[in-house]
Amino acid sequence: MADFHINSTSQDKSFNYSNITSNYNDSSNIINSDPYEPHGEVEHPLDVVTYIITAIGLPLTLVAIYAVYSLVRKDHVVPVYVINLLISDLIQLCCMIPMVTGRAVMFMIVDPIYWSSLMVSVCFMLCIALERYLVIACPLWYRFRHTIKFSVVLCGMVWVLSPVSFFTLLALGGVNSSVIIGALLFFPLPLFIFFLGGTLKALSASRVPSDEKRRIVGILVLVLLIYTLLFLPAIIWFMAESYSLFYLSTVFLWLSPLADLFLYVFMKKGIIDKLLDFVCCCRMDSNDSSRMDSNDITSSTV
16 A cells, blocks of 8 residues: 655645555645645644544544443344444544654554554444344344344454455555555445335335334435445545545545444434424424415405
8 A cells, every 4th residue: 555645844744644545746746736735833734624523523432332332222233333333433533643643653553443443334334224224124034133142243243354354455456456445435335225225115014113214214314425425535536546535535534433423313212203393393384484474465465
């Protein structure tokens, strides 16, 4: 994996945010014309974004892990996947600040850990979407087969096999490592779409309570939105090697741990119902106001 070098005149260092594609020095003309190049004693913008994300994300992720752990029940295994997802997000947040220190030794240690935890989080997002799909599409299989023990074993396999497979493919890919990473990040996207579409198709025949159905659909929609909005720029960056997307894709990937925190909101009972009630109330108020306006107009004309 080669290096991205972004030179900072104020800090006399290189920001090695990823060593995945070919040497970034070949695109020095893009970097030199970068409007975000720091001047004087001003911090590099990616440094500032990193500090903000970690300052917000670290405490909130710890609180969310504790809160989701309280939701684990014998018949409710999705919190197990969410807890592991949040743990992988916590590792990413801990890796962000050392990644922008510019020290080569620190970067060589932290960078593989960051990318391993990122791939682990993608796998757990797939586990969450698959588990929610099985609740609706295959309820009998899910009831008798998908236990807490099965989920724990699956989580252990994800933590071991995901980083090993990732770095094995990179080693075999050689110069095409960026294309391999782009393909790996793109692969879950059609699966998320399939899980959401299959769940919506099977909703009418499912005997799951209506409030549970709304939570399941809400989680699937949220996972798809998070992956589409935050991971798609990185996919384009790797596949097309579009260096103009470097900053955007980096910031979006770093925002993904914060976006995963919303999964806890959609897991709580009553949250979706309150949101729907709020939307319905807003629509009713708008309809009532429009009716009153129309009545006023008709009365004035009469």
